[in-house]
Amino acid sequence: MTEFEPERKEVSISEFFDKNKQMLGFDSPQKSLFMTVKEAVDNSLDACADNGILPEITVRIEELGKEKFRIEIIDNGPGIKRTEVENSFGKMLYGSRFFQERQSRGQQGLGISAAILYAQKTTGIPTEIVTKVEKEMTAFHFVLEIDIRKNSPHTISVTPEIWDVKSGTRIVISMKGKYVSGKQSIEEYIRETAIANPHSTFHLILPDKSIDIMRSISEPPPVPIAVKPHPHGVELGELISILKDNERETIEGVLEDKFSRVTKQVAKTIVEKSKLNGKKINKLSRDDFEELMKTIKETEFMEPKKDCLSPIGSEGLFKSAINSFREYHPAYFSQPVIKGPFVFSGHPFLVEAIAIYGGDLPKEDPIKILRFANRVPLLYQSGSCAITRAISSLAWNQYGFSQPVKDQIPVGPLIVAVHLASTKIPFTSEAKEAIAAVPEIMDALDIMLKGVARQIKTMRKKEAHKGQVEEKFALIELILPQIAQKSGKILKLEPPDITPIISKVMGVVAFREINGELFAENYTEKTHSFKVVLKGEERFTESVKNLKPFQKVKLNFSKEIISSTEIYVDLPEPILLGAYSLPKVFNDE
């Protein structure tokens, strides 16, 4: 037997990720370029979010030579204190968010350092950072590299620089890369980022095109507030060490102090129920701890506070969906569905989604899934992501969709956009491309997606019915006008306005747009009451009560809304469509 005496040693975190770039998403020149932009933009958005700034971010990519690119990202964030710049960029696992229990994009203190590392490995060119905080007169221009063995920044130069902004950060990284457009491209990443951040403006200067995406919401979302972990997430071993770390205090005291939603009263009850009244922590036996754990699991606590989370929200999702998918002329937008907050391992999270159906969306392709985690779009590793898996595992045939292979993505004209917001996203790797299938999250996604799917089912019903009714009207609208034309010719008169006639004939109310305003006109003998509703947006609704014969009433939808979506009328009898193309009309059974 050949005796083998291995030499063992410790590895620095930079050495580890230097040798495992792919774990941070740097597994090809194309991917590396993408990841660098992503990490920098995510940092900028986080910095703005923490300070209630409306982000305006510029991304510029220039080709320096074969497979060699210069990447520049400029933001209007708060800037970084001079003393913190070097460690923040040049040291892995250094950052402000890791220990904070609140929603943010970055958390690891790895991403941007990885980009700098990759740059210096592939081109040998150090990274430049210019940053200005509001308090300082000038900005400071850093040129730095990472000392891989020490995992510490190696600064080449620092110089003051005049930058005429209130505050902001500019980073320039030159690395080996490959630029692509289309799927999984930097453009796609920015476009989807805009969907999840409707309050942000982006300027993209790419080798092959320039794009500006303007914000559609002018209020920054509220700044997420840090919370303590929720007691239902704690594990036994964790509980033991938390208590032992504070053994001078009382059990009640520690419970109340270290966990959210544990009031003095609740803490007292827990200790009593566990029969540990007055016991010293350092006197607790293993059974005592297990009893305490049992009681905590059985105790009902208030659900975690929402204000550590920053969901996109119903309005945000709806506006983003309308702006981003107008080109498909979708037939329906679902109600945004929001579920939570729930808890996994002490971390609050919520899930939200919206579905876009029909129109020009391809009927034969797999449905399009947009995945978001803490307002960041996920473009890679779809197959191993909790969101994709939750969607695939629904029984889609129940909702009228075909699913060629069981547990695979269904086929149909549908987009589902899903957002997971949490104080801690359980990513499958540092590249943060896929969400791990944590049971609690899978359950939450399942509940929420079923809610979305039920709406989609209704949409399909509506669409079918609508088809029939429209046929009927199409016919009438085809024939009567021709008669009108002819009779007009014969009598050498202007063809009469036939809308009233059709309304009378059909015994239904008429809709008509008169310079951008929408009117309902009743030419029947009966008095009508009905509800006019924005499709997929039951919040924008207008009720018309007792519209008497030969009365007309103005509907107060803004032009923008009218042209941005479809309108239907919610009452037993069909309503006649006038000359005006929107709204389509049908009877909503």
Place this chain on the structure above:
Amino acid sequence: MTEFEPERKEVSISEFFDKNKQMLGFDSPQKSLFMTVKEAVDNSLDACADNGILPEITVRIEELGKEKFRIEIIDNGPGIKRTEVENSFGKMLYGSRFFQERQSRGQQGLGISAAILYAQKTTGIPTEIVTKVEKEMTAFHFVLEIDIRKNSPHTISVTPEIWDVKSGTRIVISMKGKYVSGKQSIEEYIRETAIANPHSTFHLILPDKSIDIMRSISEPPPVPIAVKPHPHGVELGELISILKDNERETIEGVLEDKFSRVTKQVAKTIVEKSKLNGKKINKLSRDDFEELMKTIKETEFMEPKKDCLSPIGSEGLFKSAINSFREYHPAYFSQPVIKGPFVFSGHPFLVEAIAIYGGDLPKEDPIKILRFANRVPLLYQSGSCAITRAISSLAWNQYGFSQPVKDQIPVGPLIVAVHLASTKIPFTSEAKEAIAAVPEIMDALDIMLKGVARQIKTMRKKEAHKGQVEEKFALIELILPQIAQKSGKILKLEPPDITPIISKVMGVVAFREINGELFAENYTEKTHSFKVVLKGEERFTESVKNLKPFQKVKLNFSKEIISSTEIYVDLPEPILLGAYSLPKVFNDE
């Protein structure tokens, strides 16, 4: 604007992975149990491999209570030196393999520490390690935990213990877990591990069953030898820093010293071609470095040495395939295909695969893909693995398989087992579940898989033809025997041996088994020459030259081989099948 002053600090690697268990595969109780067994077994196999030991490993899993398990792994490896035990188990990123350029399962020094961490977090129970090295009289019994903030071992006790083995290691971990059988289970992991390690024996004692898997090869594979990185893998920035780290030496000297396959002569030529003769390293300009890099890329080097790799090999793959898939009675085994070594970022790698086709394999299901990396089966994250993606991206219809959705796994009665062996597997995460789509690896997989697919195509052709010929013989073998029986009855005689007659009638050679030995008998008027071949194993072949009329010849296949696979005959005319069920007969066009 609410001014926000973030407090930044450094995070220890244990704190990082404590908060990101899922990156190490610990994302659910079920997965955690699985990962713990996997990490421990991988370590044992590595230790044995380094020392040329034939592994014999016992895995015992006991349920201690609700979602609480005791996991025990015992190996016959070399044991761990007393002074190294604590750091090896209680410190993350500590190990012997990280800087070594040779094939091994573990490399990160993370896995087993992660299991210990998870155990103490969930149950508060420390881990026990008993280990004995050959030199020592006694084993030592360690009880330890991990100090998460310091990322260092916290030893509770060390005691000598009598363990009557030459050497070995025993580890006991008690953690929250969930035991499942079937897909992605511990059993499946061990069974597939046996496929990739035919020289290993496993004893499994599970809550619901016990299994023993014996080795099918009794020679340990050669111990992989460490190599230096290959020059074609180096990046510019890397080259610069390697040279600068050795600036007292000559450029030639560094090239020859730091890279494999760079001889004194080659180094000299490179420096000359780059016009850097006699230049001092600290005098080199950026352009000089770029010129040097260019020359290196253009220079042809010998391909990397294979002896840093430990492929399963043609015989290993074939034996494993036969043993593991006999239950399906497959119609064909492909030739194992091995390609490489190739290089990515300086790391040598090779790919090998075998395909198993037909028999009772399900015709309607997606084909079964077995993925292996450095002899470790990959059971999770299939969708995002380079192997799955390479297989899906083949145009399977060209090879007679249906592919319901493009770039998805094809459907058919097929198993493809693929192994990537490398000094460095680019896993997508520390959980080591999926291989990143590194371009060089994708290319190698593509070449190799096409080789396999071409064989499968041939198999399908053979099968079709075989069908026809067999029909013909089936008929004759049905009718003639009955005639023989009848005539026998009438003449009150033993029914005659009709094999010679059929042989004569059909003008083909007959096969017959006479007590376990296989004979070819020629009852025709012609002299026949032909080749008898083991299906899917063209290496086991026997040629019969000029078998004259009324001659018989004994074939030297061992009984084991005859019954372990099918045999076909490789010549223009069909060969008659005798009483003996194997071999089936067909004309191999």
